[in-house]
Every structure is written in C-alpha cells, then in structure tokens.
Amino acid sequence: MKEEPQDFKKCRKVFHALSRPRTLKASVHQVKGSSAMMRFLRSTFLTSAVVLSLATPAAATDAASPEGAEGRGGAPDCVGFTADWRYTFVTNGCSSAYTVTVVYRDGTDVPCRVAFPGDMLTFPGYGTRGNEVLGAVLCETDGGV
Known part of the structure; x- marks a missing residue:
C-alpha cells in the first residue's frame, strides 16, 4: 500500500x-x-x-504563334494536342481527316502528317532545353487532306 x-x-x-x-x-x-x-x-x-x-x-x-506559322491556319477545336517533354500527342476528334503538324517556340520543323478521324499522332515533345509546343496547325490552307 x-x-x-x-x-x-x-x-x-x-x-x-x-x-x-x-x-x-x-x-x-x-x-x-x-x-x-x-x-x-x-x-x-x-x-x-x-x-x-x-x-x-x-x-x-x-515566341511564334500557331496561327502565324508560315501562313498555316490553326487547327479546328476538335483537333487537340497534349505536350510532354518527350512526346506531343495530336488527336483528331473531327469527322473528317486533316493534315497537321506541331509548332514549336524555337521554330523546330516537323513534317506534316495526316490525322484521320479518331487518330492519335505522335510528334516530338518539347525536350529538356526550354522549348515549348505552341499548338497543332493545319498544313494546307483549305483544312482538308
């Protein structure tokens, strides 16, 4: 106790x-x-x-603008892009095919490619040196293939 x-x-x-x-x-x-x-x-x-x-x-x-890149017009709203350091994906959600490319801030030139409805195209990304993807643009003035 x-x-x-x-x-x-x-x-x-x-x-x-x-x-x-x-x-x-x-x-x-x-x-x-x-x-x-x-x-x-x-x-x-x-x-x-x-x-x-x-x-x-x-x-x-x-900086360049996607609409002013070598007389190319901006892609329609149904053509979207997602940019990453390694890849840039361009998707075509439209009902028609478009010939598109990607515009970079430093003027990197990449070839045009045809995106059919529902396609996802892969372009180079913006890299590790401060470049930037400004947008997806149409390669032809009429907007079609």
Missing part, C-alpha cells in the same frame, strides 16, 4: 516537469534567424519578380 503513493508522487513530479513551459536561448535565436531569413526570402522574391516582369515582354515577342 505504501508503494502506490510514492509511485503516484513520482509520476506527478514528472508530469509537472514536462508540462512547465521551457524557455531556451536557442528559441530566441531561432526567432531572430527566422526574421533574417524572411527578409532574405522577401528580397529574393522581389528581385525575381522584377527580373521576370522585365524579361516576359522580350520573350513574348520572340
């Missing part, structure tokens, strides 16, 4: 020791460090935003 109260007292001491708030010098340094880190991140973010805002108009003037 005497052991239970002693065990209870020990548990009580441990509980109170753990529940007391602790103030450590490291926590004060962490607060100061996080403030400095926030200033660094804020200035880095601001600098990046300014550089990107200045660079975006220049990049936009260099």
Whole structure:
C-alpha cells in the first residue's frame, strides 16, 4: 500500500516537469534567424519578380504563334494536342481527316502528317532545353487532306 503513493508522487513530479513551459536561448535565436531569413526570402522574391516582369515582354515577342506559322491556319477545336517533354500527342476528334503538324517556340520543323478521324499522332515533345509546343496547325490552307 505504501508503494502506490510514492509511485503516484513520482509520476506527478514528472508530469509537472514536462508540462512547465521551457524557455531556451536557442528559441530566441531561432526567432531572430527566422526574421533574417524572411527578409532574405522577401528580397529574393522581389528581385525575381522584377527580373521576370522585365524579361516576359522580350520573350513574348520572340515566341511564334500557331496561327502565324508560315501562313498555316490553326487547327479546328476538335483537333487537340497534349505536350510532354518527350512526346506531343495530336488527336483528331473531327469527322473528317486533316493534315497537321506541331509548332514549336524555337521554330523546330516537323513534317506534316495526316490525322484521320479518331487518330492519335505522335510528334516530338518539347525536350529538356526550354522549348515549348505552341499548338497543332493545319498544313494546307483549305483544312482538308
């Protein structure tokens, strides 16, 4: 019977020791460090935003549009594309066949291919060097095969 109260007292001491708030010098340094880190991140973010805002108009003037690629017209809405770094898939959901190709930002030329209704054509992807697929375009001005 005497052991239970002693065990209870020990548990009580441990509980109170753990529940007391602790103030450590490291926590004060962490607060100061996080403030400095926030200033660094804020200035880095601001600098990046300014550089990107200045660079975006220049990049936009260099980019080609799918409609203006060598007099080719944009593909109809039923011709869609999905671009990946390795492959670009062009699907023809139309009821007629179209001769299509893919336009890249850097002007990469790929041959035209015929997409019959329901077809999925595979073209090269945009790669790992910052290129971009701008869209699928028709190769002939009349839009048919």
